[in-house]
Amino acid sequence: MRAIVTVIGKDQVGIIAAVCALLSEQNVNVLDISQTVLQDYFTMIMLVDAGESKRPFAELAALLEEEGDRRGLSIRAQREDIFHAMHRI
Amino acid sequence: MINTNEILDTIHMIDQQHLDIRTITMGISLLDCADPDPAAACRKIYDTITRRAEHLVSTGEAIEREFGIPIVNKRISVTPIALVAGASQAPDYVPFAVALDNAARETGVNFIGGFSALVQKGFTAADRKLIASIPEALARTELVCASVNVGSTKAGINMDAVALMGRTVKDCAARTAERGGFGCAKLVVFCNAVEDNPFMAGAFHGVGEGDCVINVGVSGPGVVYHALQSVKGAPFDVVAETVKKTAFRITRMGQLVAQEASRRLGAPFGIVDLSLAPTPAVGDSVARILEEMGLEVCGTHGTTAALALLNDAVKKGGVMASSHVGGLSGAFIPVSEDEGMIAAASSGALCLDKLEAMTCVCSVGLDMIAVPGGTSAETIAAIIADEAAIGMVNAKTTAVRIIPAPDKEVGDTVEFGGLLGSAPVMPVHPFSSAPFVQRGGRIPAPMQSLKN
Numbered sequence: 001m002r003a004i005v006t007v008i009g010k011d012q013v014g015i016i017a018a019v020c021a022l023l024s025e026q027n028v029n030v031l032d033i034s035q036t037v038l039q040d041y042f043t044m045i046m047l048v049d050a051g052e053s054k055r056p057f058a059e060l061a062a063l064l065e066e067e068g069d070r071r072g073l074s075i076r077a078q079r080e081d082i083f084h085a086m087h088r089i
Numbered sequence: 090m091i092n093t094n095e096i097l098d099t100i101h102m103i104d105q106q107h108l109d110i111r112t113i114t115m116g117i118s119l120l121d122c123a124d125p126d127p128a129a130a131c132r133k134i135y136d137t138i139t140r141r142a143e144h145l146v147s148t149g150e151a152i153e154r155e156f157g158i159p160i161v162n163k164r165i166s167v168t169p170i171a172l173v174a175g176a177s178q179a180p181d182y183v184p185f186a187v188a189l190d191n192a193a194r195e196t197g198v199n200f201i202g203g204f205s206a207l208v209q210k211g212f213t214a215a216d217r218k219l220i221a222s223i224p225e226a227l228a229r230t231e232l233v234c235a236s237v238n239v240g241s242t243k244a245g246i247n248m249d250a251v252a253l254m255g256r257t258v259k260d261c262a263a264r265t266a267e268r269g270g271f272g273c274a275k276l277v278v279f280c281n282a283v284e285d286n287p288f289m290a291g292a293f294h295g296v297g298e299g300d301c302v303i304n305v306g307v308s309g310p311g312v313v314y315h316a317l318q319s320v321k322g323a324p325f326d327v328v329a330e331t332v333k334k335t336a337f338r339i340t341r342m343g344q345l346v347a348q349e350a351s352r353r354l355g356a357p358f359g360i361v362d363l364s365l366a367p368t369p370a371v372g373d374s375v376a377r378i379l380e381e382m383g384l385e386v387c388g389t390h391g392t393t394a395a396l397a398l399l400n401d402a403v404k405k406g407g408v409m410a411s412s413h414v415g416g417l418s419g420a421f422i423p424v425s426e427d428e429g430m431i432a433a434a435s436s437g438a439l440c441l442d443k444l445e446a447m448t449c450v451c452s453v454g455l456d457m458i459a460v461p462g463g464t465s466a467e468t469i470a471a472i473i474a475d476e477a478a479i480g481m482v483n484a485k486t487t488a489v490r491i492i493p494a495p496d497k498e499v500g501d502t503v504e505f506g507g508l509l510g511s512a513p514v515m516p517v518h519p520f521s522s523a524p525f526v527q528r529g530g531r532i533p534a535p536m537q538s539l540k541n
Contacts, residue, residue, distance in 0.1 A: 004096055034093055045093055058154035076100070078157035080091070085345040086338045087095040 001051045002031070002080040005064065009073030011042040019044070019075065022067055026060055027053045042073075047080070103158060107311035107373040108339065110346050111366050112162040113149050114287035116294035116302040116359060117141050119168040119203075123176035130177050131188035138165060138192035138201075141301050141356075146197040148353045152346055160346065161508075165193060166292035166304075167203035175215030182219050186226035186233045193232040202292035204235040207282070210244040210531070220250075223257050227272035228264035234290035240280035240477040242484045246532040251477065254278045255470025255526065259493055262462070266495035269503040273492040274425075274457065278473050280480030280487045285360050286416045291453075291488055302359035303351040304416060307343030307407075308366040309335070311373045313399075317381045328382060329402045336363060336406030344411040362416025363407030364452060365399070367427035369510035375399075375420050376429025376439075387429055388439030396420060397450035417486055419452025425505060425512035426457055435502075435513040441472075449479050454487035459503045459512035462495040469493060471522035474532075482535050 007019055016035070023030060023046075032047040050057055061077040068075030102108035122133035142165050149163040167189065174182045186204050193201040204226055206216040223235045237254055240246035258278075262270035277291035284295020287304035294302070316335045320327050343361045351358035367375045376387035379395040400419045408414050422444065424430045433439035441458065448454045454476045460469075473489045480487030494503040497514045504511045 004091070006096060006100060008100075036093075043093075043097070045096055058151055061154055061157070074104075076157050079155050081345060082156045082158060082342060083091040083096055083099055085341045086099055087091055 001049070001057065003048050003050050003057065003077050004080055004083060005046040005048055005075065005077045007042065007044040007068070007073055007075045009042055009068070009071070011037050011040050012071065015042060015071070015073065016044065018067060018071065019046070019064070022063065023048060026055055026063070028060065102309070102312050106309070106315045107368070107370060108309045109159040109161050110305060110343060111308040112164050112287050112306040113145070113160055113346070113350050114164040114166055114292055114304045114306065115142050115145050115354070115356065116166045116285065116298055116304060118294055118298065118300045119173045120296070123173050125177055127174070127177040127179035127184060130174065131184050134173070134185065134188045135192045138167065138189070139195050142196040142198065144354060148350060152349055152353070156346065158342060158346065162200070163198050164287070164289060164292065165196065165198050165201045166287070166294045167201065168294050168296065169203060169205035169207055171206035171213070171215045171219040172296065174219065175213060180218070181225070182222040183226045183229060186222065186230050189233045190230035198232070200232050200234055200289045202234040202236065202289050203294060204233050205237065205293040207238045208247055208250045209238050209241040210247060212250065220253060220257055223276060224260040224264045224272065227261055227275050234275045234292065236277040236279055236282065236291045236293060238279040238282040239473065240481050242281055242481050242537070243534055245534040246280065246474065246477045246481055248474065248526070248532060249529045251474045252470045252526045252529060254473055255466040258469050258491060259466045262493045262495055269505065270492045270494045271505060274490065274505055274509050276490065278489045280477035281485060283416060283486055287362050288364065288366065288417060290490060298359070299357060301356040303347060303354060303356050304359040304362065305343050305347035305350065306362040306364060306366065306416065307339050308364065309339040310365045310367045310375045310378055312339060313365060314372070314374070314378045314381055317378060325398060329398055332399060332402035333406035336403045337410045339363070340407035340410035358413070360413045360415030361407070361411040363403060363411065363414060363418050364416070365403055365420045367421065367423065367430070368508055369426055369428050369431070371428050374427045374429035375422055376427050376433055380429065386436060386438035387433040388443050392443060393446050393450055396422070396447050400451045417452045421453055421456065422447055422451055423456035424458050425510040426508060427510070431511065431513060434515055441515055441517060445475060445479070448476060448487055449483060452486070454480070455489045455491060457490055457492070457509065457512060459492045459494045459497065459514045460517050461499055461514055462493050462497050464493045464517050465523070467521065467523040467526040468517055470526040472517070474526070478532070
């Protein structure tokens with residue numbers, strides 16, 4: 001199942017490493033990454049495949065959110081369907 | 090792939106513009122719960138609801154987490170209880186309301202609707218018992234919502250029912266006086282009630298529906314408001330297009346959630362109700378959208394036209410986004426639940442007469458309006474009659490949810506808390522309508538052609 005992970009917050013060392021480490025621990029494959037820093041604000045969007053993860057997706061999203069809280073970032077994982085529904089006919 | 094801007098757009102809508110799914114409402118038929126023994130009927134009602142809705146709340150929460158979209162309410166609507174309880178010998182129907190309340194608590198939903206009667210043409214004995222039970226039922230239960238349909242375009246208006254509902258509203262307020270007349274916030278008087286409305290307090294599961302169905306109500310006044318901020322000063326063609334596009338996106342999300350919930354719960358998908366339902370939170374107001382169109386305060390001249398455009402554009406945008414649109418679908422204007430309406434009413438810019446005019450062009454009616462506690466039952470009945478007439482003639486749903494706030498006067502405010510917000514007490518006309526209401530009988534159904 002494909003999902004979008006978004007990371008938004010103040011830029012700091014090791015954001016990508018931390019998120020990728022967490023995803024790899026949970027057996028989530030990263031398909032695509034785009035990332036920008038605008039006025040110290042870090043925005044990363046990842047397309048991931050969580051189909052092979054043992055963890056239910058809701059728990060995975062909660063884990064990422066907790067990691068974000070620890071680092072003062074907003075990290076969310078949402079199923080890709082919601083974006084397709086909203087922006088594609 | 091979806092691009093970055095689109096993803097951030099969606100996230101901003103959820104984070105900063107209060108985009109949410111307002112409710113997943115499971116409609117449950119209780120027709121097979123009728124029983125001559127009232128205790129047995131209540132038991133069947135409780136069992137049916139708790140069985141069908143066992144996973145409703147947990148499923149809603151799971152969808153919420155996976156899609157990252159808030160689903161504010163999980164609710165249940167049931168067959169109008171007058172139809173179910175009529176088979177029993179029960180002298181009053183309060184125990185049925187208690188059974189609904191218990192089932193709602195057990196399943197974890199935050200409201201259950203359907204303590205209802207449909208009396209647009211006449212009363213059965215069961216309808217009379219149900220209406221007589223409403224004040225006690227709403228005072229004794231927390232989660233039960235009641236509604237009564239007193240008119241329709243096909244049947245006309247049952248003025249005996251209108252008079253009775255005026256007295257019932259007063260009685261509800263008196264029985265919940267210590268809470269500002271809170272009981273009235275759970276009672277809706279309809280004309281042309283719809284069978285698949287997912288929104289409270291007027292939801293019930295119509296007799297034309299199946300055993301169990303999932304209806305979803307979407308919201309998002311904040312998103313529309315935000316979208317209109319980017320077209321300041323543009324002509325109305327642009328305004329309408331902007332609202333349509335926004336409504337389309339919001340509704341697509343509702344459709345996705347509805348289908349997902351329906352699949353997981355094993356219940357057919359009914360409809361998406363594409364309503365702009367405000368909350369008391371700042372930035373989630375329908376009134377502020379109207380003001381963004383260029384009105385100094387909601388309620389001033391031009392408000393009705395602005396609302397007409399908004400209501401229509403929401404429907405046009407939403408209709409294509411969903412396979413089945415239903416319910417009330419449009420813009421809601423509940424005074425106490427809308428931060429901008431509260432401000433407009435408190436400043437005196439928004440009066441009852443203007444609200445009545447607004448209900449001619451929006452989805453429902455006079456909603457969550459507090460009036461002085463001393464307002465007579467006949468005046469309330471006359472307000473209901475006016476609103477029902479608008480619905481009857483225009484072949485649309487109208488409703489009245491009015492709170493004659495005990496011991497309050499114009500200028501006071503009644504606090505209900507939560508989504509129900511706070512209502513400034515609004516003035517009513519001081520002149521009597523009593524002889525009009527006391528006539529009783531029926532107002533005949535209107536012409537459906539020669540419409541001018």
